[in-house]
Amino acid sequence: MMNQDQLNSFIIAELPLALFVVDGAYKIIEFNPAAERIIGVQRQEVLGCSCSEVLSSDLCKYHCPLQESMLAGEPCLGREAIIRTRSGEEIPIILSGRAIKDNLGELLCCIEIFRDATDTKELAAHKRNLISLFTHDLKAPVMITGGFINRLLEGKAGPLNDKQVGYLQIIQKELKLQEEYIQSFLDTSRIESGRIELELQPCDLGRLLKDIVTGFKVQASLKRIDIELELPQELGQTYLDKLHFGRVISNLLDNAIKYSQGETLVQVLVRQTERHVIFEVRDQGPGISLHNQPHIFDHYYRPARHCCQQAKGSGLGLAAVKAIVEAHAGSVWLQSVPGKGCSFFVSLPK
Numbered sequence: 001m002m003n004q005d006q007l008n009s010f011i012i013a014e015l016p017l018a019l020f021v022v023d024g025a026y027k028i029i030e031f032n033p034a035a036e037r038i039i040g041v042q043r044q045e046v047l048g049c050s051c052s053e054v055l056s057s058d059l060c061k062y063h064c065p066l067q068e069s070m071l072a073g074e075p076c077l078g079r080e081a082i083i084r085t086r087s088g089e090e091i092p093i094i095l096s097g098r099a100i101k102d103n104l105g106e107l108l109c110c111i112e113i114f115r116d117a118t119d120t121k122e123l124a125a126h127k128r129n130l131i132s133l134f135t136h137d138l139k140a141p142v143m144i145t146g147g148f149i150n151r152l153l154e155g156k157a158g159p160l161n162d163k164q165v166g167y168l169q170i171i172q173k174e175l176k177l178q179e180e181y182i183q184s185f186l187d188t189s190r191i192e193s194g195r196i197e198l199e200l201q202p203c204d205l206g207r208l209l210k211d212i213v214t215g216f217k218v219q220a221s222l223k224r225i226d227i228e229l230e231l232p233q234e235l236g237q238t239y240l241d242k243l244h245f246g247r248v249i250s251n252l253l254d255n256a257i258k259y260s261q262g263e264t265l266v267q268v269l270v271r272q273t274e275r276h277v278i279f280e281v282r283d284q285g286p287g288i289s290l291h292n293q294p295h296i297f298d299h300y301y302r303p304a305r306h307c308c309q310q311a312k313g314s315g316l317g318l319a320a321v322k323a324i325v326e327a328h329a330g331s332v333w334l335q336s337v338p339g340k341g342c343s344f345f346v347s348l349p350k
């Protein structure tokens, strides 16, 4: 007859998912065989090591899921990350973590579960390719229809009454929207599949950010939102594709303004580490729940709720942000306390 401890060890050992447990100081106290297989290390070698040392991922550096779970008091689900295995190979993983606290709220231990997401990523890329072929074929009929509507409105097929003009204008507006959605989907998937070559050039980041922020002042002032830009003293040049990177910051700023209530503050903060420049777009809006956070960079994901949800959008903005940042070998993530706002972070190698 198995006792409870034997049963727990058996479950942990047989689990098809990688699992490890760390103590209050983030030192590993359990590491199962599936984790050994993925990372290519033995349990004995890693016991007592810090989890960030073993995973060697940007996730640990900037947005540790365990600290997020500790702060939010909820499990942190479905985070994507790239880890480096013992043999130096970089593999994508999907990871969830939960901090366990004692009655006084002190951290007892944290449990992290992850799996190798290589297959999932390949399948997603295949799916995207199919959808993008289909979307591409949709573009021509939409444009041709638009062209004929323009001709009707110009009176090329005879005079129209006011009602007919009104209806055609509505059709024209909706078609325009459809064309924009198709174009932004195609742009995003071209970047994701590497079909757009980035034009990396040395860029004066301070100048670029000041110009973008100035461009958003009018939109923000309509909601009496202040935008603040905080730059480090010596922000040199970084190699990036100005046009595409501008879209990243613009999308994040646009969202921060669009989803925030009036009379709040939006900040663009930049800091540097030895090897990275980190951009943060912070708002005081409704935030994004932990439940929605893992999906927020997915195509067309628009969580239904909060006060400003009537704001128009396609659900493609953040997917484009992620694609562009990753094409620059950077990473993007968010931190949010629902009800208090959110911060989107972008980290670029210098």
Ligand code: ADP
Binding pocket: 251, 255, 256, 259, 260, 283, 285, 286, 287, 288, 296, 301, 302, 303, 312, 313, 314, 315, 316, 317, 318, 319, 342
């Ligand atoms: P869109 O804004 O077109 O819907 P995005 O991909 O830019 O598409 O954003 C996806 C969803 O993420 C939005 O619909 C919104 O619900 C949520 N979101 C994005 N940014 C913020 C933010 N700063 N505050 C709150 N929710 C946000």
